[in-house]
Amino acid sequence: MNRKKNWERLRQETFDVCIIGAGASGAGAALDAALRGYKVALIDRSDFSSETSSRSTKLIHGGVRYLEQAIKKLDLAQLRQVKHGLAERRTVVRNAPYLAHPLALLTPVFSWFEGLYMTIGLTLYDFIAGRDAFPGGKWLNQKEALALSPKLTRKMHSAVLYYDGQLNDARYALALVQSADEAGAAVVNYAALTEFNPENGTIKAATIENQLTGETITLRANVFLNCTGPYSDAIRLLANPSLDRRIRPSKGVHIVLPRETLNSDCAILIPKTSDGRVVFAIPFGDKVFVGTTDTDFSDLAHEPVLEPAEVDYLLETVRPYLDQTPNKADVQSGFGGIRPLIVSSRTDTKTLLRDHEVELDETSGLLSLLGGKWTTYRLMAQDAIDRVSEQLGKSERSKTETHYLVGGENYRYEDWQLLQKAYNLPPDTCQHLMRTYGNRAEHIAKLIQSQANLAEKITDEQPFIKAEVVYQVREEMAVTLRDVLARRWRLELSDWSLTAQVAPQVADLMATELGWSATYRNSQLQSYQNLLASFAKQAGLVADGAAISAV
Known part of the structure; x- marks a missing residue:
């Protein structure tokens, strides 16, 4: 994925649909629309799946609790959720x-x-x-x-x-984004929609701000689809301030x-x-x-x-x-x-429905995909793009149910042994590469051939190697330390102290790839380590916070 190239596409082209929000549902919708042959733009104000979609329990499920509630209360809506979830979990795998x-x-x-x-x-x-x-x-x-x-x-x-x-939620969402990109979508992270520009009351354009440079452009699309999850109301009200809140x-x-x-x-x-x-x-x-x-x-x-x-x-x-x-x-x-x-008439968040809804605002023309959960992301995306098709006057059907994501087709975990034999990498690293990049694991290993030091581990405690950071910057649109350490790797989620310890090495690799100055590299590193320390402090784990601050 090439961010600079895709940003220019946003500036120059007119799209069938612009999808706002690149979490599970937005990325899934972008892939669905691109496979139907539509011209697709996918934007997110931060990194791909940087919010809800990377912070789940990592489960694909029908919902045991929903089944219990469905039986106890004879609640068909809860039972429908279970059925949808169980049908979709096999597709996710x-x-x-x-x-x-x-x-x-x-x-x-x-x-x-x-x-x-x-x-x-x-x-x-x-x-x-x-x-x-x-x-x-x-x-x-x-x-x-x-x-x-x-x-x-x-x-x-x-x-x-x-x-x-x-599932590895953040990397699954990234695989959806990469698959959409390869199907022709223009995908850009750190691209915030700041204003809609209606024509005769209907939205046909929006102002997009590059969060890395401050540049603004006008993006034109026939349909705008809001997939911003818990932030959906902000986009809905930006399009039409008279709407009631739904989330x-x-x-x-x-x-x-x-x-x-x-x-x-x-x-x-x-x-x-x-x-x-x-x-x-x-x-x-x-x-x-x-x-x-x-x-x-x-x-x-x-x-x-x-x-x-x-x-x-x-x-x-x-x-x-x-x-x-x-x-x-x-x-x-x-x-x-x-x-x-x-929002429904139910009284607390433990019993609110988590099924989804596709809403059309007749005044502005904005479509919003509301609710849902990770397990049913594909079904949610399919329903949303069906509504997009109606707005476009087209009738193409979804093709995502049997579409392998990048890295998935002909995948064999046992091939880590071939990787080890060919590139002489440690067994745990080869296993990690297969579980993280699928059949594209060798793309990372090949980087070592031209730069031997990229075979070095970032830390003895983990299987990560330096070549991955280079690959993530070049091919996965990683542009910040947190993109790498929280989402492309999941280290931030699992160990704050270790994350702070390896961050300087990751900063050095990213600085070389992205042309960061020493001043920018140091400010990014300090800011990120301060963030990690604040997490530990706010959680009441003061000793860990102090240790992180000292790194």
């Missing part, structure tokens, strides 16, 4: 198998009745899913459960095993613990919390993510961050399910995201 895979989840129970109740529910869950690549669930006795997850509490009666999916933002946070907390490839579903939610403890790389919370959030001008009370809540929630209880000193980082829940 199929189209990018290097970024998504089935995940085993265990639910510890403390009586035979509770085990029977959960087993019946999850049997129904499997029945709705039908025959797919996901294994079926089963009820395990305590011995069988401990064999799979040895750190579970010995106080449990038994455990119920079932399967959903896991009720909900904050969800995760804490990050060492892999040894579970010492298992199985996740844990905690079905009972003090506020009536479910919480997950999920292995992801060499860490365990525990979350999420669900609270109202109104301060959309600021990034949602982990707070001390949330750390305490999640530790207290997971504690009864583990034999050895983690404490605050074990928390290595955390992250927060904002769910874009659609």
Whole structure:
């Protein structure tokens, strides 16, 4: 992806559709529209998937909690969500198998009745899913459960095993963006829509500001599609100030613990919390993510961050399910995201519908894709581009259900061994490259042939090598330290201190590739390390914050 070239396309061309927001739904919509043959512009005011879409629980699921609510309340809307989610999860895995895979989840129970109740529910869950690549669930006795997850509490009666999916959310969204780019879309990050320019009351152009240079241009498109998730109301009101707000933002946070907390490839579903939610403890790389919370959030001008009370809540929630209880000193980082829940008559964010809606504002002509979740991003995008087609007077159908994303076609994880043999890289690095870039892993390895030092690891604690930073700048439109460390790698999410330690090396590599001056490089580095320190301080992890500040 070439940012400079695509920016010039935004300036010069007239598009069928301009999609605002490059998270899961926006990137998915861009790919869908491009595959239908439309001229597509995809813009985001920050990096691709820099907000909600990179801060999920990393699950692809139908929604066990939705199924329970659907049965208890005879709620067909909740049941429809489960059905949509289970149908789409197989597609998410199929189209990018290097970024998504089935995940085993265990639910510890403390009586035979509770085990029977959960087993019946999850049997129904499997029945709705039908025959797919996901294994079926089963009820395990305590011995069988401990064999799979040895750190579970010995106080449990038994455990119920079932399967959903896991994905690397930020990289999956990036693969959607790259696929859209290769299908002909003009994709640009750090491009903010600041003003709509209506013609006879209908939007046909908008002012776009380059967030890196301050330059502004006029972008022309026949249809504008708003895919900005929790920020949708701001775009809707920019187009038509008389509209009612439709989004009720909900904050969800995760804490990050060492892999040894579970010492298992199985996740844990905690079905009972003090506020009536479910919480997950999920292995992801060499860490365990525990979350999420669900609270109202109104301060959309600021990034949602982990707070001390949330750390305490999640530790207290997971504690009864583990034999050895983690404490605050074990928390290595955390992250927060904002769910874009659609306003309804329901009273709290735990019960608001998370299904999606495509809204047309008849006055301005703006289309807005509202609500939804990661699992059903493709279906959401398809529905949105169907409405775009109506506005354009065209009838092309979606082709995304069986379209492999970049890196996904003919992917074989076992090919890491061929990579190691050809380039003499460490086994963990080769495995990481295959899981991160799919069948394009060799593109990174080839950079080493012309510059041998790019084979060096960034840190002995991780499989990352210097060639990846070069590749991410040249081919994945990474332009800031956080683009690399938070999204193209997921290091910021998992370890604030280690992220701060490796940031200088990443800054040096990016400075060479992007032509940064020494002054700019130093200011970017200092600003990012200050941000990491502030995360630790705001979470009440003062010692970690002090350590980061000292790097």
